Amino acid sequence: MKFSKYGQQFTQTSAISQLMDDLGDALKSPTPVNMLGGGNPARIDKVNEAYFEVYKSLEKGGIEGGAIESVGNYSNPQGDAKFIEALVAFFNRHYHWNLTTEHIVLTNGSQNAFFYLFNLFGGQFEDEKGNTTTKSILLPLAPEYIGYSDVHIDGKHFIAIKPEIEEVEHEGESGFFKYKIDFDALENLPALKNGEIGAICCSRPTNPTGNVLTDEEMAHLSQLAKQYDVPLIIDNAYGEPFPNIIYPDVNLNWDENTVLCFSLSKIGLPGARTGIIIAAPEVVKTVSAMNAVVNLAPTRFGAAITGPLLNDDSLKQLCDETIQPFYAAKAKLAIEHLKQQLGEYPVFIHKPEGAIFLWVWFKDLPISTTELYELLKQKATLIVPSEHFFPGLDISDYPHAHQCIRMSIAASDETLASGIKVIGEVVRSLYDAQ
Numbered sequence: 001m002k003f004s005k006y007g008q009q010f011t012q013t014s015a016i017s018q019l020m021d022d023l024g025d026a027l028k029s030p031t032p033v034n035m036l037g038g039g040n041p042a043r044i045d046k047v048n049e050a051y052f053e054v055y056k057s058l059e060k061g062g063i064e065g066g067a068i069e070s071v072g073n074y075s076n077p078q079g080d081a082k083f084i085e086a087l088v089a090f091f092n093r094h095y096h097w098n099l100t101t102e103h104i105v106l107t108n109g110s111q112n113a114f115f116y117l118f119n120l121f122g123g124q125f126e127d128e129k130g131n132t133t134t135k136s137i138l139l140p141l142a143p144e145y146i147g148y149s150d151v152h153i154d155g156k157h158f159i160a161i162k163p164e165i166e167e168v169e170h171e172g173e174s175g176f177f178k179y180k181i182d183f184d185a186l187e188n189l190p191a192l193k194n195g196e197i198g199a200i201c202c203s204r205p206t207n208p209t210g211n212v213l214t215d216e217e218m219a220h221l222s223q224l225a226k227q228y229d230v231p232l233i234i235d236n237a238y239g240e241p242f243p244n245i246i247y248p249d250v251n252l253n254w255d256e257n258t259v260l261c262f263s264l265s266k267i268g269l270p271g272a273r274t275g276i277i278i279a280a281p282e283v284v285k286t287v288s289a290m291n292a293v294v295n296l297a298p299t300r301f302g303a304a305i306t307g308p309l310l311n312d313d314s315l316k317q318l319c320d321e322t323i324q325p326f327y328a329a330k331a332k333l334a335i336e337h338l339k340q341q342l343g344e345y346p347v348f349i350h351k352p353e354g355a356i357f358l359w360v361w362f363k364d365l366p367i368s369t370t371e372l373y374e375l376l377k378q379k380a381t382l383i384v385p386s387e388h389f390f391p392g393l394d395i396s397d398y399p400h401a402h403q404c405i406r407m408s409i410a411a412s413d414e415t416l417a418s419g420i421k422v423i424g425e426v427v428r429s430l431y432d433a434q
């Protein structure tokens, strides 16, 4: 069969689809695998109990009740109206953004939102005189989320800026670093000055690194976005108020030039496929129209489960008191194991500021982390090598991009211990053989 140019993009076995297959196989494997590779959130009993209680309460109305209603009727393309009202009230209660229902649209997961947004703000543009320009999405700091790659239908996808790397302490200990935006490089980027950027986008906290851009960095990005008349897209999949897997005391801001994206996945409902966009009404209207074409309507199950928990603020409480401390403890434990295994080696950890991963830098490792990935896979331990996290950058001459790994900390304590032990053994032997 003959596929279009766009279709052919999906027929090639990319490194990332191979990686995703490995992760899938690991879940089915009859022998235990140290699964530190995926992006699945942990299952936290107390959180799941809260969802189950709502689920049971939906049943109470029988066939006329919320359970069947949430799957028995389409919503309109903007998404479940009651849930959107609950979100408006929730955000206005906690953030005073003066939102109306015209500012929120739901999508089938935030991955779906990024497909829409990157094609809305990237690709070919035509001005009033009929002149065309191709615009890219600017990632002010790579490494960035692997899932952004390949969603574009058209045009040059991303332009990204290498990070500044700063050695920092974490809880009084050395051996950590933090990425910062290189604003010199950003402000002098020819594509930005020439009008070839359609939007600026960052995840905060960042997947894969757990970096949290500072309030100053965000204010600077917001000012640049306004200066160049492009939106600032903020991917808040791990940020406050839900799931609130973020540790520094920073602010979350929104204005009509900001497109703020949330997800219900990392609160433990990835299968509900619910993404939330807060944006100016013209963006909301257009994304709603995209929903109508691509999905008819977004799913309603996530709305049914979390709506009541938003209304009485118990979701916020679960995030603050259960989800955030759960991942903070996991990060601490994983760091202890890494320090035990590799404390004597030139191994640095990105300061854990949020999300569900640690980003580990094996400085001057004699092999690439893609090769390391293969060695670890042979020992039933899965991580994700760093080279996939630099969309929009040519990394052929950038050693740092080949020396890091992302490891999930959502695994059980036992898996974290045994996985990091294997990583320690393999990495030590590589450094020792030098």
Ligand code: PLP
Pocket: 039, 108, 109, 110, 111, 112, 145, 147, 203, 206, 207, 235, 237, 238, 262, 263, 264, 265, 270, 273, 274, 275
């Ligand atoms: N953005 C970031 C930073 C992520 O890590 C993920 C998932 O891992 C997503 C977006 C997509 O999440 P979902 O489509 O499940 O809402």
